[in-house]
Amino acid sequence: xxxxxxxxxxxxxxxxxxxxxxxxxxxxxxxxxxxxxxxxxxxxxxxxxxxxxxxxxxxxxxxxxxxxxxxxxxxxxxxxxxxxxxxxxxxxxxxxxxxxxxxxxxxxxxxxxxxxxxxxxxxxxxxxxxxxxxxxxxxxxxxxxxxxxxxxxxxxxxxxxxxxxxxxxxxxxxxxxxxxxxxxxxxxxxxxxxxxxxxxxxxxxxxxxxxxxxxxxxxxxxxxxxxxxxxxxxxxxxxxxxxxxxxxxxxxxxxxxxxxxxxxxxxxxxxxxxxxxxxxxxxxxxxxxxxxxxxxxxxxxxxxxxxxxxxxxxxxxxxxxxxxxxxxxxxxxxxxxxxxxxxxxxxxxxxxxxxxxxxxxxxxxxxxxxxxxxxxxxxxxxxxxxxxxxxxxxxxxxxxxxxxxxxxxxxxxxxxxxxxxxxxxxxxxxxxxxxxxxxxxxxxxxxxxxxxxxxxxxxxxxxxxxxxxxxxxxxxxxxxxxxxxxxxxxxxxxxxxxxxxxxxxx
Amino acid sequence: xxxxxxxxxxxxxxxxxxxxxxxxxxxxxxxxxxxxxxxxxxxxxxxxxxxxxxxxxxxxxxxxxxxxxxxxxxxxxxxxxxxxxxxxxxxxxxxxxxxxxxxxxxxxxxxxxxxxxxxxxxxxxxxxxxxxxxxxxxxxxxxxxxxxxxxxxxxxxx
Numbered sequence: 195x196x197x198x199x200x201x202x203x204x205x206x207x208x209x210x211x212x213x214x215x216x217x218x219x220x221x222x223x224x225x226x227x228x229x230x231x232x233x234x235x236x237x238x239x240x241x242x243x244x245x246x247x248x249x250x251x252x253x254x255x256x257x258x259x260x261x262x263x264x265x266x267x268x269x270x271x272x273x274x275x276x277x278x279x280x281x282x283x284x285x286x287x288x289x290x291x292x293x294x295x296x297x298x299x300x301x302x303x304x305x306x307x308x309x310x311x312x313x314x315x316x317x318x319x320x321x322x323x324x325x326x327x328x329x330x331x332x333x334x335x336x337x338x339x340x341x342x343x344x345x346x347x348x349x350x351x352x353x354x355x356x357x358x359x360x361x362x363x364x365x366x367x368x369x370x371x372x373x374x375x376x377x378x379x380x381x382x383x384x385x386x387x388x389x390x391x392x393x394x395x396x397x398x399x400x401x402x403x404x405x406x407x408x409x410x411x412x413x414x415x416x417x418x419x420x421x422x423x424x425x426x427x428x429x430x431x432x433x434x435x436x437x438x439x440x441x442x443x444x445x446x447x448x449x450x451x452x453x454x455x456x457x458x459x460x461x462x463x464x465x466x467x468x469x470x471x472x473x474x475x476x477x478x479x480x481x482x483x484x485x486x487x488x489x490x491x492x493x494x495x496x497x498x499x500x501x502x503x504x505x506x507x508x509x510x511x512x513x514x515x516x517x518x519x520x521x522x523x524x525x526x527x528x529x530x531x532x533x534x535x536x537x538x539x540x541x542x543x544x545x546x547x548x549x550x551x552x553x554x555x556x557x558x559x560x561x562x563x564x565x566x567x568x569x570x571x572x573x574x575x576x577x578x579x580x581x582x583x584x585x586x587x588x589x590x591x592x593x594x595x596x597x598x599x600x601x602x603x604x605x606x607x608x609x610x611x612x613x614x615x616x617x618x619x620x621x622x623x624x625x626x627x628x629x630x631x632x633x634x635x636x637x638x639x640x641x642x643x644x645x646x647x648x649x650x651x652x653x654x655x656x657x658x659x660x661x662x663x664x665x666x667x668x669x670x671x672x673x674x675x676x677x678x679x680x681x682x683x684x685x686x687x688x689x690x691x692x693x694x695x696x697x698x699x700x
Numbered sequence: 701x702x703x704x705x706x707x708x709x710x711x712x713x714x715x716x717x718x719x720x721x722x723x724x725x726x727x728x729x730x731x732x733x734x735x736x737x738x739x740x741x742x743x744x745x746x747x748x749x750x751x752x753x754x755x756x757x758x759x760x761x762x763x764x765x766x767x768x769x770x771x772x773x774x775x776x777x778x779x780x781x782x783x784x785x786x787x788x789x790x791x792x793x794x795x796x797x798x799x800x801x802x803x804x805x806x807x808x809x810x811x812x813x814x815x816x817x818x819x820x821x822x823x824x825x826x827x828x829x830x831x832x833x834x835x836x837x838x839x840x841x842x843x844x845x846x847x848x849x850x851x852x853x854x855x856x857x858x
Contacts, residue, residue: 247844248844251842368709368748368752371744371747372712374740374744375715375741378741384733384737385736387726389722389737389738390741392718417784420780420784421773421774421777421778421781586816587815587816588812588816588826590784591787592830594791595791595804595807595830595831603838603844606844608795611795611847612792615785615789615792619785626704626772627704645740648735648740650734
């Protein structure tokens with residue numbers, strides 16, 4: 195019965211998504227997303243951040259379709275750049291350069307593009323399939339959550355993030371704490387007291403996560419790009435029908451890798467690992483299981499299929515924790531979730547009950563948009579690639595200009611443009627010194643929710659922190675969080691122990 | 701790189717201490733209605749101070765053992781970055797005076813003409829076209845007024 199109900203809702207969502215206005219919004223979003231994905235410096239996260247002010251004038255369903263489509267577009271677009279220019283337009287597209295670029299270089303650019311975008315399509319379909327059928331179940335379950343459980347979910351999120359990023363745990367923690375502190379600047383929502391404003395007026399308004407995202411990702415990325423002295427030398431590509439046919443055959447041949455890639459992506463997308471580790475993990479998996487390991491790095495088909503399916507699967511399934519638990523699975527989702535809060539919607543399980551049309555409109559649009567996106571990329575990849583041939587001295591100032599508009603338009607405050615530049619410098623330093631940025635953005639977006647969950651839980655427990663370990667739901671979540679957090683330490687410890695043993699026996 | 705690592709960590713530690721000072725003023729204990737206003741940020745600040753302490757410690761250790769390591773910014777990279785940062789900062793300062801649209805005309809013109817050394821005709825065309833387009837889209841279509849600065853509103857006649 196539940197499944198029937200879901201299908202019914204999906205139909206409702208699909209019919210909302212194919213309304214002419216929403217369809218138009220979806221296409222605009224996809225085109226902007228692909229452009230943003232292709233351009234270095236701009237990505238899904240700050241593409242969405244810049245567009246948020248524009249969405250204030252739209253109904254929420256159209257607004258979320260626009261932002262979500264920018265995200266899908268950026269997922270597609272990042273790969274075009276990787277394959278044709280050997281420059282990953284997005285961090286999750288790094289793994290695609292390993293085999294995508296060699297394949298394009300050897301004269302099969304069309305085939306590489308088709309392989310990549312079709313794999314994206316498959317990853318997306320599997321991701322959205324999970325979303326359609328599991329999101330309502332998880333949302334139903336999450337309705338039982340009280341403040342301690344919400345806090346536990348967030349602790350689990352951040353503990354997974356600290357360890358999955360592959361960066362130093364200390365630095366990840368610093369990034370998370372800093373994000374929470376920035377979120378707390380300004381008025382305390384409970385007591386009404388001003389916090390950490392030090393008597394200055396500009397700090398009273400606090401820090402907007404949108405400005406932080408634009409600065410950290412956009413401007414910071416720009417500094418990195420010019421520092422490395424970027425050269426754009428691309429391969430010209432045309433997609434012919436034969437390429438499509440070729441790619442389809444390859445995909446059927448590597449169907450196991452395709453499925454594994456998508457599933458790895460979906461799994462990491464639901465946890466807040468995000469698309470980047472997913473694509474690397476899937477690439478590693480494809481390489482590990484392949485019979486012809488020598489082909490990898492020279493243009494192996496499965497070396498394109500696996501990371502692409504994983505990246506897009508992760509991106510799509512990152513929607514699931516966002517709309518069911520109010521926890522975004524990736525930085526871009528964090529921005530979209532911030533948008534939801536600005537539009538007056540509370541992400542989390544109640545969304546399914548109170549705004550069913552919104553949720554199902556979003557899910558419906560994911561189905562529709564990914565098909566349109568696939569078509570757009572296949573048909574117009576050469577045109578999108580041509581954007582990168584625009585001179586850097588035009589692109590660079592225009593990108594900074596667009597970022598400045600986005601930062602200003604959030605609150606119509608001049609000070610935000612200064613913050614954007616400062617965040618840019620911080621982002622550059624953080625990237626250089628290996629402080630992860632994604633957890634910081636997540637903490638900034640979740641700041642108020644996390645703080646009020648912790649405070650309410652402590653009030654419920656009369657100050658006793660054991661409330662966070664209350665059975666039946668919070669306890670396993672916290673244990674899982676601890677497990678995630680200490681897992682790498684244990685495995686390191688075990689390794690050194692076995693190494694010692696081996697040393698003794700020889 | 702290692703020097704910068706230590707300096708940045710010390711800077712973050714300073715941020716942590718500044719936060720701690722304010723949360724102690726606000727009170728971080730148990731108040732009349734549960735945790736006080738400074739409660740949550742206090743522990744976040746404390747966390748930063750503790751974590752950066754260990755980062756500095758580790759940084760010093762490797763610094764002593766292996767020397768300064770790679771440069772933070774690649775050779776010649778800093779000039780490139782400043783060429784981006786200074787004009788951008790200049791644009792923002794100009795925005796305070798003449799508004800974003802006019803500041804952008806000058807900024808785009810400067811960057812394309814001086815840094816990009818493009819043909820003057822292209823420079824003028826692009827640096828007029830892009831701000832006009834955003835003026836129409838934001839100020840007119842979406843009714844999002846972009847900053848006018850002190851004198852900007854007298855410069856746009858329509």
